Amino acid sequence: MVAVCSSSANGNGSASQIREATLEDKLALVKKVDCFIFDCDGVIWRGDSVIDGVPETLDWLRSLGKKLVFVTNNSTKSRKGYLKKFTDLGLDVSAEEIYSSSYAAAAYLESIHFPTDKKVYIVGEVGIQEELDLKGIKWIGGLQDKGKTIELVPGFALHQDGDVGAVVVGFDRHINYHKIQYATLCIRENPGCLFIATNLDAVTHLTDAQEWAGNGSMVGAIKGSTQREPTVVGKPAEFMLANIADTFGLRREQICMVGDRLDTDILFGKDGGLTTMLVLSGVTTKEQLLDPANPIHPDMYASQLSELLVVKQEVAA
Numbered sequence: 001m002v003a004v005c006s007s008s009a010n011g012n013g014s015a016s017q018i019r020e021a022t023l024e025d026k027l028a029l030v031k032k033v034d035c036f037i038f039d040c041d042g043v044i045w046r047g048d049s050v051i052d053g054v055p056e057t058l059d060w061l062r063s064l065g066k067k068l069v070f071v072t073n074n075s076t077k078s079r080k081g082y083l084k085k086f087t088d089l090g091l092d093v094s095a096e097e098i099y100s101s102s103y104a105a106a107a108y109l110e111s112i113h114f115p116t117d118k119k120v121y122i123v124g125e126v127g128i129q130e131e132l133d134l135k136g137i138k139w140i141g142g143l144q145d146k147g148k149t150i151e152l153v154p155g156f157a158l159h160q161d162g163d164v165g166a167v168v169v170g171f172d173r174h175i176n177y178h179k180i181q182y183a184t185l186c187i188r189e190n191p192g193c194l195f196i197a198t199n200l201d202a203v204t205h206l207t208d209a210q211e212w213a214g215n216g217s218m219v220g221a222i223k224g225s226t227q228r229e230p231t232v233v234g235k236p237a238e239f240m241l242a243n244i245a246d247t248f249g250l251r252r253e254q255i256c257m258v259g260d261r262l263d264t265d266i267l268f269g270k271d272g273g274l275t276t277m278l279v280l281s282g283v284t285t286k287e288q289l290l291d292p293a294n295p296i297h298p299d300m301y302a303s304q305l306s307e308l309l310v311v312k313q314e315v316a317a
C-alpha cells in the first residue's frame with residue numbers, strides 16, 4: 001500500500017489528510033521525478049541485509065533513466081567504505097552516487113576554506129578520518145584516542161592542541177571521557193574553534209533487538225559541556241542537498257526524497273522543496289506517522305521501496 005498526504009508543501013497538514021494513493025498517484029510520481037535520493041539504513045538495507053525488492057527497484061528506476069543518489073547520516077564510513085558495503089551487498093552503485101555525513105563534514109570545511117594551518121579534532125570513526133584525508137585537512141583524535149582513560153589525580157590537567165580550529169562530532173562507538181574533555185577544551189579555549197555535528201539522530205538500529213543511542217548522544221555531551229550549538233552538516237541540514245542539486249544540475253521539483261525517518265529524511269526533503277516518500281521498513285511505524293502529534297508529513301508513504309514496482313507491472317500489462 002502506498003498513501004498520499006494532501007497536506008501543504010511544508011508538511012503541516014493534519015494526520016487525517018494522509019490517504020492511500022491511487023495507481024495514478026504512483027504513476028505520476030515516477031513520471032514527474034528525475035532523481036530519487038534514497039536514505040540508506042531502513043530504505044536500502046537494515047544492518048547488513050538488503051531490504052526485499054530493493055535491487056529490482058533500483059535496476060528498474062535506472063532503466064527509466066532516473067538519477068539515483070544514496071544519502072546516509074551514518075558517519076562511521078567514508079564514501080569509499082560505503083561503496084564497499086554496496087558492492088558486498090551485491091548492489092551496483094558508483095562512488096559519485098554516495099553522500100555520507102562524513103563526506104558532508106569534509107565538504108563543509110572545504111566550502112568555508114578551513115585554514116590549512118589549522119587541524120580538526122575528531123570525535124568519531126574512520127569515515128570522517130578518510131574524508132578529511134581526501135580533502136587534505138589535518139586531523140587528530142578519532143580512532144587515535146580510542147581506549148584513552150583519564151586519571152583524575154591531584155594537579156592533573158589535559159592540554160589541547162592550540163591549532164585545533166574545528167571539532168567534528170560523528171557517531172563514535174569508542175567515545176570516552178578523554179575525547180569529551182579534549183573536544184570541550186578545544187571549543188571553549190581555542191579562539192574561533194568551530195563545533196560541527198555530522199547529524200543529531202536520537203537513536204539508530206545497531207542490532208535488530210532494540211534502538212541504540214545515536215549521534216545525538218555524542219553531540220549532546222559536547223553541547224552540554226560547552227553550552228554551544230553545533231553546525232549540523234547531515235540531514236536535515238540544507239548543506240548536502242545544495243551540494244547534490246549543484247553536482248547533478250537538478251532542480252528541486254525534479255527530486256524525490258525516500259526515507260524512513262521523519263525528523264531527518266522527510267524534514268530534509270520538505271525543507272528543501274522536494275517530493276517526499278516515507279517507507280515503513282525502518283525506524284518509523286505507521287502509528288507514529290499517523291499520530292496527530294506528528295507535525296512532519298511526507299507527501300506519501302509505502303511499506304517499502306519495492307512498492308513502486310507496481311508501476312512497472314502496470315505499464316507492462
Ligand SMILES: O=C(CO)[C@H](O)[C@H](O)COP(=O)(O)O
Pocket residue numbers: 039040041042071072073074075171199200201202203204205213214215216261
Ligand atoms: O549515524 C547514526 C547514528 O547516529 C544514524 O542514526 C544512522 O546510522 C542513520 O543512518 P541513515 O541516514 O542511513 O538512516
